[in-house]
Amino acid sequence: MAKKEVFDVCVVGTGAGGGVMIDELTSAGFKVVALERGKMWNNAEFMEHDELSSMVRKHQVWAPDLLETLRETDGEKAIPGQYSMLAHGVGGSSVHWHGAAWRFRPDEMKVLSTEGSLKGANLADWPISYEELEPFYDKAEQAYGVAGNSGSNPWGAPRSVDYPNPPHPYRSGSLAIIDAAKKLGLDPFSTPTAINSRHFGGRPACMNGGMCGYFGCPINAKASSFSVSIPRAQATGNLDLRTHCYAYEIGVDSRGRARSVVYFDQNGDSQEVHARQIIVACHAIGSAHLLQLSQSGKYPGGIANSNGQVGRNIMFHMDSLVQFEMDSPQRGTLGPAGMISIDNFHPSDSSRGFIRGASILELPANSPIVSAFSATAYYGSDHGVWGKPLKDYIERFPYMNGLIAFCEDLPVYSNRVDLDPDVKDRFGIPAPRITHKNHENDIKQRDYFDDKLMMIAEAAGAKHAWKLDLSQHKSGSAHIMGTCRMGDDPDTSVLNRWCQTHEVDNLWVVDSSFFPTSGGYNPTLTIVANAYRIADHFIRQAKNNNLS
Numbered sequence: 248m249a250k251k252e253v254f255d256v257c258v259v260g261t262g263a264g265g266g267v268m269i270d271e272l273t274s275a276g277f278k279v280v281a282l283e284r285g286k287m288w289n290n291a292e293f294m295e296h297d298e299l300s301s302m303v304r305k306h307q308v309w310a311p312d313l314l315e316t317l318r319e320t321d322g323e324k325a326i327p328g329q330y331s332m333l334a335h336g337v338g339g340s341s342v343h344w345h346g347a348a349w350r351f352r353p354d355e356m357k358v359l360s361t362e363g364s365l366k367g368a369n370l371a372d373w374p375i376s377y378e379e380l381e382p383f384y385d386k387a388e389q390a391y392g393v394a395g396n397s398g399s400n401p402w403g404a405p406r407s408v409d410y411p412n413p414p415h416p417y418r419s420g421s422l423a424i425i426d427a428a429k430k431l432g433l434d435p436f437s438t439p440t441a442i443n444s445r446h447f448g449g450r451p452a453c454m455n456g457g458m459c460g461y462f463g464c465p466i467n468a469k470a471s472s473f474s475v476s477i478p479r480a481q482a483t484g485n486l487d488l489r490t491h492c493y494a495y496e497i498g499v500d501s502r503g504r505a506r507s508v509v510y511f512d513q514n515g516d517s518q519e520v521h522a523r524q525i526i527v528a529c530h531a532i533g534s535a536h537l538l539q540l541s542q543s544g545k546y547p548g549g550i551a552n553s554n555g556q557v558g559r560n561i562m563f564h565m566d567s568l569v570q571f572e573m574d575s576p577q578r579g580t581l582g583p584a585g586m587i588s589i590d591n592f593h594p595s596d597s598s599r600g601f602i603r604g605a606s607i608l609e610l611p612a613n614s615p616i617v618s619a620f621s622a623t624a625y626y627g628s629d630h631g632v633w634g635k636p637l638k639d640y641i642e643r644f645p646y647m648n649g650l651i652a653f654c655e656d657l658p659v660y661s662n663r664v665d666l667d668p669d670v671k672d673r674f675g676i677p678a679p680r681i682t683h684k685n686h687e688n689d690i691k692q693r694d695y696f697d698d699k700l701m702m703i704a705e706a707a708g709a710k711h712a713w714k715l716d717l718s719q720h721k722s723g724s725a726h727i728m729g730t731c732r733m734g735d736d737p738d739t740s741v742l743n744r745w746c747q748t749h750e751v752d753n754l755w756v757v758d759s760s761f762f763p764t765s766g767g768y769n770p771t772l773t774i775v776a777n778a779y780r781i782a783d784h785f786i787r788q789a790k791n792n793n794l795s
Contacts, residue, residue, distance in 0.1 A: 257522035262339025265528030266472025267778035285335030338473025349768035391470035395439035420577030427707035551748035571709035579611025731760035
């Protein structure tokens with residue numbers, strides 16, 4: 248009988264958090280097996296699809312077979328569909344992100360102590376401070392080659408080192424937003440972007456193709472787990488990367504410790520891989536789903552879920568989005584998506600009628616097909632736009648520009664992911680059921696930023712501006728956080744400050760699940776920085792023989 252292979256570490260998921268863990272642990276000499284639900288990409292494939300196949304029909308980078316269900320409140324029938332912009336494939340959703348690479352402000356990690364409690368919201372402080380995370384932000388920015396202008400955001404988090412790359416050159420639409428912001432007494436600055444503005448880190452400079460968001464980068468100028476972390480891990484010889492693996496159970500031993508991951512392989516056959524330490528990094532929805540599926544006599548509600556906290560407090564950024572038409576070409580098809588940002592309205596101000604805030608980014612329409620989805624709002628119609636009106640709209644595409652605000656939505660205890668009792672996927676596995684309704688604070692904040700974006704558009708000289716209502720479109724956000732909250736109290740959180748589950752010390756969750764609050768920025772750089780922090784702790788503990 249062949250001896251059972253036991254890896255040092257099994258990482259489930261290869262996205263932003265999982266990729267860093269795989270990279271750092273293999274570099275430290277650990278034997279790592281990584282399970283990825285999707286495929287290994289070839290860069291040439293990122294040139295083979297277009298806006299229609301990738302963004303509308305979700306046939307490429309997005310997960311085409313992902314099944315989720317959605318409802319607003321308990322008692323409602325959840326509707327099956329795909330309600331998140333998750334990607335399956337090596338690199339996960341980091342493959343198709345826009346690249347906006349923000350550090351959270353210190354107050355975004357201390358929301359409860361800063362704001363006090365708020366009815367209907369489950370506010371919390373992070374168990375770590377900005378000062379603790381700051382050196383790992385430095386490391387994340389260096390690894391991802393973030394381009395920016397250090398010190399240009401007077402409202403941003405403090406920093407001790409410069410960005411490794413200079414900012415990207417502005418398009419004409421960027422200059423229009425800069426002029427508008429200055430006219431209003433605001434402080435525009437270059438958005439920190441994890442896309443090379445020059446050759447850096449063995450990756451080339453951006454060619455300004457303009458399709459960074461929703462697409463993979465064919466030349467790896469855009470940083471991701473696929474372009475940065477996984478290649479370095481593979482070069483160590485310590486990585487066993489297994490693709491097309493659908494993990495559906497974490498096995499436990501007689502003591503209740505994690506011992507294995509059970510998954511379906513590409514042929515639909517059940518396989519099991521054993522490891523001494525197991526790191527789950529399947530995104531906020533997938534990680535909660537896997538933990539809840541992992542039921543046993545020891546953990547009838549799912550592993551690490553005896554307190555019923557797994558899946559709770561799911562957060563989607565409520566985006567405010569305004570598009571506008573100018574008299575001159577805006578050249579939205581060139582360069583990274585959001586070259587200019589404005590942060591003046593980010594600091595919390597309860598006198599506005601709500602707490603917390605948001606960053607504002609330039610967001611031009613980067614293709615006629617995607618822009619055409621705004622034609623109904625452009626004409627103020629309640630019906631679809633076809634024929635000559637649609638043709639006229641598309642002809643105006645070069646003159647279109649846009650702004651978006653990522654509003655910091657609040658954690659709510661009843662917003663959660665659990666197992667749908669009725670809907671099952673092709674393997675007979677219960678689908679993740681999302682229950683989510685925005686707190687009234689989120690709605691007030693969105694309305695406030697709608698007005699601010701319109702104000703900036705008008706100051707830019709827009710001949711026509713219109714709001715897009717994204718409030719009913721959970722799939723409009725790739726920023727999904729919470730579900731395995733990090734905290735010091737094991738009764739109210741799933742993970743400790745090192746992202747180990749309170750109940751099972753050799754089970755870790757290192758992705759966007761750990762966020763106690765959502766912040767008003769793109770979360771990816773914070774996921775990466777936190778993963779570097781966890782990896783540093785993991786390696787030090789192993790060297791001191793404190794991992795069992």
